[in-house]
Amino acid sequence: MTTTTPPSTFDTRLLALPLYDDHHRALARRLVTWCAEHRDLLAGDGRPEDVGRDILRALGDAGWLAFLDQGPDDHRALCLAREALAYHGDLADFAFSIQALAATPIRRFGTDDQRRRYLPGLAAGTLCGAFAVSEESAGSDVAAIGLDACETEAGWVLNGGKAWIANAGIADVYTVIARTGPGPGALGLSAFLVPATTPGLRVEPVPVIAPRAFGHLAFDDCPLPREALLGRRGAGFPIAMEVLDRFRMTVGAAALGFARRAADAALARARDRPMLGGKLFDLPTVRAAFADIEVKLDAAALLVARSAWETDQGGPRHARHSAVAKLYATEAAQEIVDRAVQIFGAAGLVRDSLLERLYRQIRSLRIYEGSSEVQQAVIAAAIDPNRTHRGAS
Numbered sequence: 554m555t556t557t558t559p560p561s562t563f564d565t566r567l568l569a570l571p572l573y574d575d576h577h578r579a580l581a582r583r584l585v586t587w588c589a590e591h592r593d594l595l596a597g598d599g600r601p602e603d604v605g606r607d608i609l610r611a612l613g614d615a616g617w618l619a620f621l622d623q624g625p626d627d628h629r630a631l632c633l634a635r636e637a638l639a640y641h642g643d644l645a646d647f648a649f650s651i652q653a654l655a656a657t658p659i660r661r662f663g664t665d666d667q668r669r670r671y672l673p674g675l676a677a678g679t680l681c682g683a684f685a686v687s688e689e690s691a692g693s694d695v696a697a698i699g700l701d702a703c704e705t706e707a708g709w710v711l712n713g714g715k716a717w718i719a720n721a722g723i724a725d726v727y728t729v730i731a732r733t734g735p736g737p738g739a740l741g742l743s744a745f746l747v748p749a750t751t752p753g754l755r756v757e758p759v760p761v762i763a764p765r766a767f768g769h770l771a772f773d774d775c776p777l778p779r780e781a782l783l784g785r786r787g788a789g790f791p792i793a794m795e796v797l798d799r800f801r802m803t804v805g806a807a808a809l810g811f812a813r814r815a816a817d818a819a820l821a822r823a824r825d826r827p828m829l830g831g832k833l834f835d836l837p838t839v840r841a842a843f844a845d846i847e848v849k850l851d852a853a854a855l856l857v858a859r860s861a862w863e864t865d866q867g868g869p870r871h872a873r874h875s876a877v878a879k880l881y882a883t884e885a886a887q888e889i890v891d892r893a894v895q896i897f898g899a900a901g902l903v904r905d906s907l908l909e910r911l912y913r914q915i916r917s918l919r920i921y922e923g924s925s926e927v928q929q930a931v932i933a934a935a936i937d938p939n940r941t942h943r944g945a946s
């Protein structure tokens with residue numbers, strides 16, 4: 554067993570643990586090489602919507618999305634990919650993760666026809682997907698979804714809106730959770746596949762602190778054929794929850810990638826910057842900061858690895874461990890990036906510098922796919938199963 558991955562991007566000592574197999578170690582090495590070869594593309598210069606599509610094509614061409622069409626679920630591989638891509642570029646992680654999020658419900662719940670229609674293109678990066686659950690009045694509380702799907706003779710008609718949707722505007726197909734039964738409540742929700750060309754579907758772009766394709770969706774008498782229903786009628790809530798449970802630990806993995814990048818940059822700076830006749834790194838408080846960073850990186854990486862490993866084994870506690878990994882890794886990453894900015898001093902605040910970008914990019918991870926407070930509620934409910942948590946995104 555060899556682990557010759559360069560020291561940055563991944564922690565090779567952690568990859569050597571039995572939580573990973575040899576094919577994961579080989580994958581990590583290939584990811585590092587590919588990211589280095591595509592450094593300019595992953596740096597993300599240009600209109601984020603265009604860069605996002607270009608990266609998606611490159612990921613598809615390289616076969617990094619092939620698992621969306623063929624191949625078993627491999628959450629350790631998914632986490633390694635997110636960690637590497639986040640280390641090298643926010644938009645690369647974004648393009649990869651949203652595509653996987655959009656394709657997974659089709660993989661797991663789609664009919665043969667739906668799978669044949671969408672998965673090859675999503676895996677090739679020629680089709681772009683999005684996963685639309687949240688609404689302005691239903692973010693954490695998925696059961697409060699109000700987008701109305703009314704059954705007609707020909708199929709369905711959608712009316713209402715979705716909010717804060719990644720890839721809004723560039724997606725070719727949206728996996729949408731809508732209300733098909735009496736509400737409010739989790740039981741009356743169903744999933745639909747909505748092509749972006751559907752009449753009556755409108756995108757309102759929303760600018761955010763880390764620029765990307767992002768926005769609200771308005772559905773105005775959007776007609777859908779019967780076969781647009783994904784999974785069975787009434788299964789929208791469990792479909793959304795299962796996908797989010799599986800993806801939470803991957804958000805932790807992305808957080809780890811951002812945090813490692815900030816920590817590496819801060820360490821290089823502290824070793825190089827002259828200070829009081831020595832180097833910044835010689836100061837006891839700075840050394841202590843790096844010790845704290847090291848502990849947090851190790852803890853986050855181990856929690857992500859445990860969660861991904863357990864999910865791959867079909868372990869009964871994977872949802873709880875996924876929540877633990879997301880909560881810890883995203884909170885720790887925010888602290889690490891903040892510490893790194895502090896170590897850089899004023900240079901860490903220069904617009905569009907690496908640290909300033911990381912500072913903006915890390916923030917949303919504590920909110921999307923279940924905020925930190927929602928993860929706390931999920932974990933607490935698992936500790937005390939008699940008081941179940943209703944579930945939230």
Ligand SMILES: Cc1cc2nc3c(=O)[nH]c(=O)nc-3n(C[C@H](O)[C@H](O)[C@H](O)COP(=O)(O)OP(=O)(O)OC[C@H]3O[C@@H](n4cnc5c(N)ncnc54)[C@H](O)[C@@H]3O)c2cc1C
Pocket residue numbers: 684685686687688689691692693694716717718719720917920921922923924925926927930945946
């Ligand atoms: C960058 C980004 C990308 C996103 N991409 C997508 C996407 O592709 N698809 C999609 O559907 N959505 C997406 N979202 C939306 C995201 O899932 C929601 O923002 C998130 O679920 C929180 O919902 P909210 O913003 O409405 O906040 P709210 O639900 O209003 O929460 C506000 C505050 O209340 C707290 N809170 C809520 N419930 C509880 C609870 N039970 N216990 C304790 N505290 C609680 C929250 O932690 C938070 O601090 C994205 C968001 C961001 C920022």
